[in-house]
Amino acid sequence: MSFSTEEIRRYGRHLIMPEVGLEGQRRLKEAKVLVVGVGGLGSPVSLYLASAGVGEIGLLDFDEVDETNLQRQVIFTTPDVGRKKVEVARERLLRLNPHITVKTHDTQITSENALNIIRNYDIVVDATDNFPTRYLLNDATVLLKKPLVYGSIFRFDGQASVFYAGKGPCYRCLYPEPPPPGLVPSCAEGGVLGVLPGIVGSLQASEVLKLIIGIGEPLIGRLLLVDALSMSFKELRISRDRNCPVCGDKPTIKELIDYEQFCGVRTSGEALDATRNTVTPLELKKLIDSGEDIQLIDVREPVEWEICRIPGAKLLPLGQLTSRLHEIDQTKKVIVYCHSGQRSALAVKLLRDLGLTNTYNLAGGIDAYAEQVDSSIPRY
Amino acid sequence: MKVVIQIPSALRALTGNLYKVEVEAESVGEALTALIDRYPSLSRYIFDEQQRLRSFVNIFVNDTDIKTLNGLDTRLKDSDRLLILPAISGGRAL
Numbered sequence: 065m066s067f068s069t070e071e072i073r074r075y076g077r078h079l080i081m082p083e084v085g086l087e088g089q090r091r092l093k094e095a096k097v098l099v100v101g102v103g104g105l106g107s108p109v110s111l112y113l114a115s116a117g118v119g120e121i122g123l124l125d126f127d128e129v130d131e132t133n134l135q136r137q138v139i140f141t142t143p144d145v146g147r148k149k150v151e152v153a154r155e156r157l158l159r160l161n162p163h164i165t166v167k168t169h170d171t172q173i174t175s176e177n178a179l180n181i182i183r184n185y186d187i188v189v190d191a192t193d194n195f196p197t198r199y200l201l202n203d204a205t206v207l208l209k210k211p212l213v214y215g216s217i218f219r220f221d222g223q224a225s226v227f228y229a230g231k232g233p234c235y236r237c238l239y240p241e242p243p244p245p246g247l248v249p250s251c252a253e254g255g256v257l258g259v260l261p262g263i264v265g266s267l268q269a270s271e272v273l274k275l276i277i278g279i280g281e282p283l284i285g286r287l288l289l290v291d292a293l294s295m296s297f298k299e300l301r302i303s304r305d306r307n308c309p310v311c312g313d314k315p316t317i318k319e320l321i322d323y324e325q326f327c328g329v330r331t332s333g334e335a336l337d338a339t340r341n342t343v344t345p346l347e348l349k350k351l352i353d354s355g356e357d358i359q360l361i362d363v364r365e366p367v368e369w370e371i372c373r374i375p376g377a378k379l380l381p382l383g384q385l386t387s388r389l390h391e392i393d394q395t396k397k398v399i400v401y402c403h404s405g406q407r408s409a410l411a412v413k414l415l416r417d418l419g420l421t422n423t424y425n426l427a428g429g430i431d432a433y434a435e436q437v438d439s440s441i442p443r444y
Numbered sequence: 445m446k447v448v449i450q451i452p453s454a455l456r457a458l459t460g461n462l463y464k465v466e467v468e469a470e471s472v473g474e475a476l477t478a479l480i481d482r483y484p485s486l487s488r489y490i491f492d493e494q495q496r497l498r499s500f501v502n503i504f505v506n507d508t509d510i511k512t513l514n515g516l517d518t519r520l521k522d523s524d525r526l527l528i529l530p531a532i533s534g535g536r537a538l
């Protein structure tokens with residue numbers, strides 16, 4: 065594989081470093097990297113891989129750009145809202161570097177298609193935002209013996225590592241099982257500092273480049289923690305678990321499983337309870353309009369309460385629910401809401417366990433209520 | 445022994461936004477129990493019904509995973525640092 069004079073000039077700052085040189089740049093050009101998730105992490109990862117000259121970049125995402133993405137997903141601009149993420153990103157990467165190939169996978173990665181998609185790439189970047197996909201990517205890369213460059217973010221905290229079966233631990237060695245849905249908040253519920261995915265995604269991109277060129281010490285067997293609030297980095301040693309179900313000595317997972325079920329998204333008892341004891345936004349509006357004496361409890365955080373609230377609600381953040389139980393009037397029908405309905409589902413379970421059996425969850429939270437009932441409530 | 449437990453941002457809402465909590469304890473299990481005594485709502489995030497550490501949480505003592513030490517029975521020294529590290533996942537809700 066040779067380089068044109070334009071490419072030599074473009075990659076000059078790489079070529080003059082002995083650790084990279086023409087040979088390293090040739091490896092970059094021959095490499096194929098799949099970025100799963102074109103969002104906060106996927107933006108800086110794909111931009112840096114493209115500018116560095118990674119020959120083939122695969123982009124996988126089924127979503128469209130929306131306004132709430134622009135606070136951190138730097139590959140998109142305001143006019144892109146409403147367009148397919150992979151299409152916008154592909155155009156942007158090819159404008160940045162016309163010497164590369166960009167393949168788009170406008171789909172959700174599933175147990176059915178994962179192995180066939182991943183098989184064509186050398187390295188997979190985990191830039192996803194949910195546990196089912198994270199475990200799916202882990203198991204698929206272990207089965208195919210490909211490195212998985214991992215990044216994860218929440219509020220001010222970030223994690224990065226390289227999982228590489230045969231050379232170090234996998235994600236399941238670190239976390240054998242995911243938290244039940246709603247127990248640990250997601251960014252949609254908990255927020256994320258806009259620049260944090262920029263930091264963690266850049267770490268992932270540099271690990272990808274090192275793995276391709278074969279230089280330095282990759283983050284295999286090490287978990288890097290980033291705390292943007294104190295701006296401190298911490299490195300933890302992590303080791304392979306010999307009893308790991310997928311990369312251990314006697315693996316029990318030898319093919320891909322149903323990850324939605326594994327992560328309890330569809331069939332957990334908590335999720336079933338949650339669907340049984342719900343009211344829809346329209347049902348809540350009818351209850352309010354009919355003048356029925358209900359108690360509306362908002363379990364979000366005070367900062368979210370400042371942004372918007374449903375008239376007549378009382379703020380009782382989830383973390384204070386048990387200690388402030390006496391503030392709930394147990395004689396009335398209690399309806400609990402949060403932003404999207406997950407924290408409130410947990411609150412309803414908690415309250416019902418404590419004997420408040422006349423308690424219901426507002427399905428879809430204040431976000432669904434704003435969408436379907438009251439457009440004067442701002443959505444965030 | 446006086447030890448310091450570092451609370452991750454995912455769980456800080458349950459400790460009144462406290463970033464570090466100091467407790468008296470002889471072992472990791474005791475330290476976590478002392479923390480939960482003070483903040484009972486943390487319990488379901490750390491222990492399951494059988495009082496085992498939940499599988500989506502790791503505990504590190506001075507940056508070493510307690511899985512490679514003595515688990516919850518790991519003995520503590522004065523001013524040891526405990527870190528609670530739950531699995532995190534960004535973006536959209538599950």
Ligand SMILES: [Zn+2]
Nearest residue numbers: 234237308311
């Ligand atoms: Zn493993």
